[in-house]
Amino acid sequence: MTTGIEQFDRKRLRILGVYVASFVASVILSLVRFFFRASGLNQQLVGTVVLASLGITLAVMVVCVVRLALLAARVNRDPKLKAAFADEMLLLLDAHAWRAAYIGTAVTLLFFAIVSSFYPVRDPLMIALTSIVVGAGVQRAAFFFKYRSL
Amino acid sequence: MTSKPLKNTLKVHRAMHNWTQEELARQVSVTRKTINTVENGRYVPSVFLALKIARAFGVPVEALFQLDDMPVD
Numbered sequence: 001m002t003t004g005i006e007q008f009d010r011k012r013l014r015i016l017g018v019y020v021a022s023f024v025a026s027v028i029l030s031l032v033r034f035f036f037r038a039s040g041l042n043q044q045l046v047g048t049v050v051l052a053s054l055g056i057t058l059a060v061m062v063v064c065v066v067r068l069a070l071l072a073a074r075v076n077r078d079p080k081l082k083a084a085f086a087d088e089m090l091l092l093l094d095a096h097a098w099r100a101a102y103i104g105t106a107v108t109l110l111f112f113a114i115v116s117s118f119y120p121v122r123d124p125l126m127i128a129l130t131s132i133v134v135g136a137g138v139q140r141a142a143f144f145f146k147y148r149s150l
Numbered sequence: 151m152t153s154k155p156l157k158n159t160l161k162v163h164r165a166m167h168n169w170t171q172e173e174l175a176r177q178v179s180v181t182r183k184t185i186n187t188v189e190n191g192r193y194v195p196s197v198f199l200a201l202k203i204a205r206a207f208g209v210p211v212e213a214l215f216q217l218d219d220m221p222v223d
Contacts, residue, residue: 087199089184090184
């Protein structure tokens, strides 16, 4: 017998998995685009393909975030779900995930600091937004992989 | 999350009550995954959760969890 909580948990993990896959793809595509910009490839067909792919991955991430937010709202409305998903192991995993997010953000900033020595990086807003997006993505990815590994 | 020298008899008590991990999870208001990790010794529960599980089975907590160097009753 599979309870509603179990089904809900599986659904949540499935959405999280799609989010993490999109996040990894978007990070790779962003890096490709970053280096394409320096070599002028972004104006060519391959650059357009990378941009379109990046747009799709970002759109998938947004859809996943919205769906996860809707599930979180459902958890808050349902006392049984709220009790189950506030369990101590999940909270501990969440704390670990936030630590990973902090490290992810720091590594991203370090990456830009190193890259700025070789390439011209003149967009601080892009760096800040990328660091935040990477931090958020790493947080969910860390939770997802840790949860699955248990 | 680290593995600690803590044994448990959750599986035995679940079998005695004919409960699945999901059923036990429902009884103590946690996810099945949490019960699974506790049962397999991959997660050491808090005193609070250990007491809740013990209460669900109607046994003292020592009957469920023992230090690895202690004999099981």
